[in-house]
Amino acid sequence: xxxxxxxxxxxxxxxxxxxxxxxxxxxxxxxxxxxxxxxxxxxxxxxxxxxxxxxxxxxxxxxxxxxxxxxxxxxxxxxxxxxxxxxxxxxxxxxxxxxxxxxxxxxxxxxxxxxxxxxxxxxxxxxxxxxxxxxxx
Amino acid sequence: xxxxxxxxxxxxxxxxxxxxxxxxxxxxxxxxxxxxxxxxxxxxxxxxxxxxxxxxxxxxxxxxxxxxxxxxxxxxxxxxxxxxxxxxxxxxxxxxxxxxxxxxxxxxxxxxxxxxxxxxxxxxxxxxxxxxxxxxxxxxxxxxxxxxxxxxxxxxxxxxxxxxxxxxxxxxxxxxxxxxxxxxxxxxxxxxxxxxxxxxxxxxx
Numbered sequence: 001x002x003x004x005x006x007x008x009x010x011x012x013x014x015x016x017x018x019x020x021x022x023x024x025x026x027x028x029x030x031x032x033x034x035x036x037x038x039x040x041x042x043x044x045x046x047x048x049x050x051x052x053x054x055x056x057x058x059x060x061x062x063x064x065x066x067x068x069x070x071x072x073x074x075x076x077x078x079x080x081x082x083x084x085x086x087x088x089x090x091x092x093x094x095x096x097x098x099x100x101x102x103x104x105x106x107x108x109x110x111x112x113x114x115x116x117x118x119x120x121x122x123x124x125x126x127x128x129x130x131x132x133x134x135x136x137x
Numbered sequence: 138x139x140x141x142x143x144x145x146x147x148x149x150x151x152x153x154x155x156x157x158x159x160x161x162x163x164x165x166x167x168x169x170x171x172x173x174x175x176x177x178x179x180x181x182x183x184x185x186x187x188x189x190x191x192x193x194x195x196x197x198x199x200x201x202x203x204x205x206x207x208x209x210x211x212x213x214x215x216x217x218x219x220x221x222x223x224x225x226x227x228x229x230x231x232x233x234x235x236x237x238x239x240x241x242x243x244x245x246x247x248x249x250x251x252x253x254x255x256x257x258x259x260x261x262x263x264x265x266x267x268x269x270x271x272x273x274x275x276x277x278x279x280x281x282x283x284x285x286x287x288x289x290x291x292x293x294x295x296x297x298x299x300x301x302x303x304x305x306x307x308x309x310x311x312x313x314x315x316x317x318x319x320x321x322x323x324x325x326x327x328x329x330x331x332x333x334x335x336x337x338x339x340x341x342x
Binding site (some may be wrong): 066 | 194198199201202206207281304306308311327329
């Protein structure tokens with residue numbers, strides 16, 4: 001299987017290798033405990049995390065409106081196969097999923113720049129990849 | 138699972154003990170099962186909420202999102218009659234709750250009520266009345282992802298009361314409430330908890 005190789009993924013891979021991190025993936029609600037579990041290496045990732053926490057986790061950490069939760073690998077496995085450009089476009093322009101679930105343009109915050117939205121996508125993709133690679137089952 | 142067990146029992150009974158007596162015994166057993174308390178008030182409230190929440194999500198997605206937001210063939214509006222529009226998801230929910238209240242009155246076996254409330258209500262009738270409602274709505278607003286459960290006594294009757302968050306799932310949830318002349322709160326953002334569903338079930342003690 002192919003997983004997208006972004007700078008974040010490589011960083012995560014390296015950290016996983018060097019730390020041998022173990023993750024508990026059962027709890028899929030609050031994002032708060034993610035900070036300890038999900039190794040943050042680069043400051044840039046910290047910046048994208050900030051955008052994500054302020055604008056995206058409100059739906060994506062809980063599944064509100066049908067938003068896919070990064071901590072649940074099955075909800076991201078397929079999305080991680082689509083081109084990053086499509087994920088960016090869907091996040092910036094908004095889109096309707098197959099069962100008419102709605103991802104609003106820029107997560108519903110028109111004040112976000114393209115760069116901020118794509119950074120938040122990078123963060124979420126990294127988070128989802130992390131949980132997918134470390135899932136225990 | 139129960140059904141499977143029942144079917145297994147049925148075929149076993151059919152194969153090993155032929156006769157009307159056993160068929161009668163089986164009927165008596167399954168009738169008893171319907172009368173035996175086996176579901177807690179909490180699991181009943183959770184199940185009821187799951188049904189109403191899923192129905193509302195389907196209405197929001199398959200009808201309002203698809204026809205009003207995506208295909209733009211009709212609008213959804215508070216003034217749906219004048220504007221020949223779809224009812225809002227919150228109105229759809231309230232109409233359902235009102236119909237249940239009416240029908241439950243005529244059927245003493247069905248004994249529960251539910252409503253959509255908020256500590257920042259557009260319609261003052263949707264403000265919390267009891268202490269458990271107030272505490273519950275505050276709790277679900279402060280603890281996203283969690284439900285609130287309490288016992289309360291009202292007019293000499295004991296109730297189990299559950300409160301489930303109601304969240305702004307689309308930009309229009311926040312904008313319509315923020316812009317509404319009767320809204321006491323004008324800074325809702327997408328993803329905010331805007332209110333809650335209150336389910337109340339009488340319990341014997």
